[in-house]
Amino acid sequence: MHEMALAESIVQLVEETAAREGARRVSCIVLEIGQLAAVESEALRFCFAAAARQGVACGAALEIRDVPGSGRCGACGETVALLTRYDICPACGHAPLEIVGGLEMRVREIGIESSEEV
Amino acid sequence: MCTVCGCASGETTIEGGMPVHSHDHAHEHGGHAHAHAPGIGAARMVQIEQDILSRNDAYAQANRQHFDERGIFALNLVSSPGSGKTTLLCKTIEALKARLAIAVVEGDQQTANDAERIRATGVPALQINTGKGCHLDAHMVGHAVEHLRPAEGSLFFIENVGNLVCPAAFNLGEHHKVVIFSVTEGEDKPLKYPDMFAAADVMLLNKCDLLPYLEFDADLAEANARRVNPDLTIFRVSATRGDGLAAWLRWIEAGLETQRARHAETVDQLKARIAALERQLAER
Numbered sequence: 376m377h378e379m380a381l382a383e384s385i386v387q388l389v390e391e392t393a394a395r396e397g398a399r400r401v402s403c404i405v406l407e408i409g410q411l412a413a414v415e416s417e418a419l420r421f422c423f424a425a426a427a428r429q430g431v432a433c434g435a436a437l438e439i440r441d442v443p444g445s446g447r448c449g450a451c452g453e454t455v456a457l458l459t460r461y462d463i464c465p466a467c468g469h470a471p472l473e474i475v476g477g478l479e480m481r482v483r484e485i486g487i488e489s490s491e492e493v
Numbered sequence: 494m495c496t497v498c499g500c501a502s503g504e505t506t507i508e509g510g511m512p513v514h515s516h517d518h519a520h521e522h523g524g525h526a527h528a529h530a531p532g533i534g535a536a537r538m539v540q541i542e543q544d545i546l547s548r549n550d551a552y553a554q555a556n557r558q559h560f561d562e563r564g565i566f567a568l569n570l571v572s573s574p575g576s577g578k579t580t581l582l583c584k585t586i587e588a589l590k591a592r593l594a595i596a597v598v599e600g601d602q603q604t605a606n607d608a609e610r611i612r613a614t615g616v617p618a619l620q621i622n623t624g625k626g627c628h629l630d631a632h633m634v635g636h637a638v639e640h641l642r643p644a645e646g647s648l649f650f651i652e653n654v655g656n657l658v659c660p661a662a663f664n665l666g667e668h669h670k671v672v673i674f675s676v677t678e679g680e681d682k683p684l685k686y687p688d689m690f691a692a693a694d695v696m697l698l699n700k701c702d703l704l705p706y707l708e709f710d711a712d713l714a715e716a717n718a719r720r721v722n723p724d725l726t727i728f729r730v731s732a733t734r735g736d737g738l739a740a741w742l743r744w745i746e747a748g749l750e751t752q753r754a755r756h757a758e759t760v761d762q763l764k765a766r767i768a769a770l771e772r773q774l775a776e777r
Contacts, residue, residue, distance in 0.1 A: 377659035380630065381545050384548060388541060460691055460721055480546060482542075485539050487536070489535045489536075
């Protein structure tokens with residue numbers, strides 16, 4: 376639901392970086408999105424296309440890398456896969472676990488084509 | 494979007510038709526300062542490694558600093574629509590306004606109805622309409638703080654847009670998120686919308702006066718909330734009847750007292766530092 380706000384933030388981060396690097400065009404954007412971060416990838420793609428329409432990131436390919444949820448059990452110390460925030464530790468039944476992966480919402484890197492003055 | 498301060502060029506307005514703020518910097522829309530000849534394009538990857546919400550988080554940090562430097566205690570009230578947030582806020586204000594200075598930011602997609610309800614209690618309130626936006630962000634709240642200028646040592650409420658999903662992700666600089674969950678909803682709401690219950694420090698189970706008429710298991714609702722967040726402080730209340738509000742009010746006053754004491758300590762430390770520097774100068 377807040378994918379539009381996320382898309383606008385992504386475009387802003389990308390445009391700032393592109394300007395700093397003297398990019399003529401941004402060809403791709405690599406994101407890391409955790410599976411517990413409540414972000415719909417398809418909605419984010421749709422919103423990104425709209426948000427990027429007028430700038431240097433227009434038409435850039437969006438690569439979304441899913442980061443699986445994982446949690447550390449405070450009772451038995453196991454690190455296990457999490458499908459929800461409140462999954463029970465399969466080894467000892469303790470809950471909730473400390474979330475150590477799956478909440479990421481990051482821009483990793485972008486591919487740019489720089490402009491060179493002739 | 495404004496690239497200097499991040500103002501969206503969208504539909505967010507602060508009450509009175511004002512845009513979110515007046516820009517004293519020029520927006521650069523379209524066109525570059527100098528043209529690039531289409532030369533040999535060099536393609537490469539550039540690392541960014543930044544959180545998507547890093548800009549919001551920076552605004553939130555600035556808001557938090559503003560609150561802390563003035564001993565202000567800020568609470569962000571979140572819930573689904575219709576949980577009784579505004580009624581609860583009005584009753585809370587009525588009970589505390591004689592003793593405390595209070596200011597309120599109201600977030601809704603449309604109308605200034607809620608800010609008007611708050612102002613009827615006699616405290617300043619500012620409505621932010623987010624248009625199509627589903628949450629308040631820290632930048633909007635920063636501008637609302639500029640307009641409202643909450644007093645030193647005061648209580649600052651942010652009533653977020655009624656939505657259990659998006660406001661969880663957006664830190665506004667508040668000291669605590671307070672989630673309001675009413676007994677006319679389902680007991681499993683904390684499991685359906687775990688992010689908000691995980692982000693909150695306090696949960697108010699509201700409309701408890703209706704429990705005799707409903708098949709709602711309040712203990713199960715609390716257990717579900719604690720399954721997501723075992724550290725939640727929970728109060729059972731009825732905003733309309735006033736049941737249970739005393740404990741919630743005590744919690745607020747204790748929080749404000751801690752915040753004021755921390756502020757006073759900082760001020761005392763600064764005064765002592767100034768006095769020491771003055772002595773050093775006088776001894777020269």
